Amino acid sequence: GAGVSQSPSNKVTEKGKDVELRCDPISGHTALYWYRQSLGQGLEFLIYFQGNSAPDKSGLPSDRFSAERTGGSVSTLTIQRTQQEDSAVYLCASSFGQGTPYSNQPQHFGDGTRLSIL
């Protein structure tokens, strides 16, 4: 497709389980971002990829959160031992980031994965 694709669109799981969220960016976009949207905290940055490397992981809230990107394309965000406070919408975005210190390329967002922890 032409846009950023995220799967699943909804995920309900029990506290303590691990979850994997997938993001398929727009073809040719080298930069990929994960954000979290929750009622109390608004939209928060989690991690940034340039190609397969992650120069900025400063937004990951704990060591239970990790992410990887393979082949410069698909990215997976993994949350281990989920807690109720992890319930949120996880948004992925991609752009033509060129690896400069900062990028003015607009970020294009997927529809997100709504994660609910019971």
Added chain:
Amino acid sequence: AQSVTQPDIHITVSEGASLELRCNYSYGATPYLFWYVQSPGQGLQLLLKYFSGDTLVQGIKGFEAEFKRSQSSFNLRKPSVHWSDAAEYFCAVVSLYNQGGKLIFGQGTELSVKP
């Protein structure tokens, strides 16, 4: 630290009326600014962006925004609101303190449109 403030959490306007959504940012130099819109259950769609040059920028769906350095503001406007404009609107600035251009968002303004 950079921050973005959207003072209005919720605004209601009548269809056909004009709209202005406020956004203030804190940053010492000229920032890169964006407005995004989010409809329920969907991701964020870019409305417009400001990098430099003309301080009045035009976007999609009839929206425009004006950058005012003296007021540290980047307010979004539309002359005549349509019912389909009901959504949540986010102002954002690119963080210049980390590589990669992550976005710092305001808390959002929810727009309701009365018939």
